Amino acid sequence: MNEMMNMDIIRFASAMADKTSFIAEDFAQVLFPKTSVIFNDRMRSNALQYLRSVVGQLEQQICVIAVREFGVAQDVLQKIANGGEGRSYRLLADSGLLNTVEIVQHLFIKAQQSELAARLLQKISQQDLEATLTRHLDHQDPVVAEAAMGLLVAQSKTTGAAGEISASLADLSAEIAYAFAWPVTASLVRLSGLSGPQLQQATERFLASHDESAGVARKASRLAQLVEQSGTAEDNIPHPMRDGLSLFIARLARQTGLTSDQIVSFTAEPNMARFVVAMRAADFPVQEALSVFSALDGGDHILTAATYRETDRDRALALVSSWTAPDTYQNAKRILADDSLDDRGK
Numbered sequence: 001m002n003e004m005m006n007m008d009i010i011r012f013a014s015a016m017a018d019k020t021s022f023i024a025e026d027f028a029q030v031l032f033p034k035t036s037v038i039f040n041d042r043m044r045s046n047a048l049q050y051l052r053s054v055v056g057q058l059e060q061q062i063c064v065i066a067v068r069e070f071g072v073a074q075d076v077l078q079k080i081a082n083g084g085e086g087r088s089y090r091l092l093a094d095s096g097l098l099n100t101v102e103i104v105q106h107l108f109i110k111a112q113q114s115e116l117a118a119r120l121l122q123k124i125s126q127q128d129l130e131a132t133l134t135r136h137l138d139h140q141d142p143v144v145a146e147a148a149m150g151l152l153v154a155q156s157k158t159t160g161a162a163g164e165i166s167a168s169l170a171d172l173s174a175e176i177a178y179a180f181a182w183p184v185t186a187s188l189v190r191l192s193g194l195s196g197p198q199l200q201q202a203t204e205r206f207l208a209s210h211d212e213s214a215g216v217a218r219k220a221s222r223l224a225q226l227v228e229q230s231g232t233a234e235d236n237i238p239h240p241m242r243d244g245l246s247l248f249i250a251r252l253a254r255q256t257g258l259t260s261d262q263i264v265s266f267t268a269e270p271n272m273a274r275f276v277v278a279m280r281a282a283d284f285p286v287q288e289a290l291s292v293f294s295a296l297d298g299g300d301h302i303l304t305a306a307t308y309r310e311t312d313r314d315r316a317l318a319l320v321s322s323w324t325a326p327d328t329y330q331n332a333k334r335i336l337a338d339d340s341l342d343d344r345g346k
Helices: 001-033 040-070 075-081 087-095 102-120 126-138 142-156 174-192 199-207 217-232 246-257 260-265 270-281 288-295 305-309 313-323 327-336 339-343
Strands: none
Touching: 001 217, 040 075, 040 102, 040 174, 040 199, 075 327, 087 174, 102 174, 142 217, 142 246, 174 199, 174 260, 174 305, 217 246, 217 260, 217 305, 217 327, 246 270, 246 339, 260 270, 270 288, 270 313, 288 305
């Protein structure tokens, strides 16, 4: 027993030694964050919960394909395929393979969406919030009613307890599914010792069949388009307490040319400044803008009518237009705007 404990301690000590160089970096991020965005404990907990769920679902899906379609007969993979507990999450988390820009940005958006949902539920009941969407089921245009039903079904797969995240693989974009799937596959190869190509082939088949059109974002975007085309006067201005969170975000994204992810990220920033600019660009009336801000703000911030009116709409439109450019282009422009670059190469 003592020998086993000593071996465990030695193994743990070796692992910690490998990570020692990151301690200062971790501490620096806590002391000197690069943004003013605050990440609370609930967001962190929900992000980790979501991450575990996505890895677990992907792990099982890949194993199911490998076992049923490629005839893999390996105990570890068969147990996971049959619903047994997987082990990829810990292996991938310890290795740092889940700490990529794409995955972390995706987790941030999901955590912030959950945060917004929790804020809404402090102001409106779950029942009333669901009714905001079910009213479209009786729309005179059957296409709108069908789109509303599609969004309801998609949302039912991602609705957990208040303030919690439930993962659905359909909500992963093709790029995010790719970013997750291959590290999970490598982990399964390590865990099973399987040397053949079956797991890689199973992953390729999963990615080829992955349908993100069934996810909440796509369903909300489709309904937003139809509502904008056939909406009545009361539907002209989106509002999370009239539309529900997903449809509201999709409608504002459609009106501004921004993506839904951008809209969500703006609501996490101090005073939701970029979110306010987006509403101004979309020409929200003053009282509607104040009401939306109040519904989504998670602190003691107040948007006043004077502040909103003084936000020049032409400048807001120009800013929003610049934000619709690809992130890579925007980042490159910021770097190239550095005055110190002018002296290089002389």
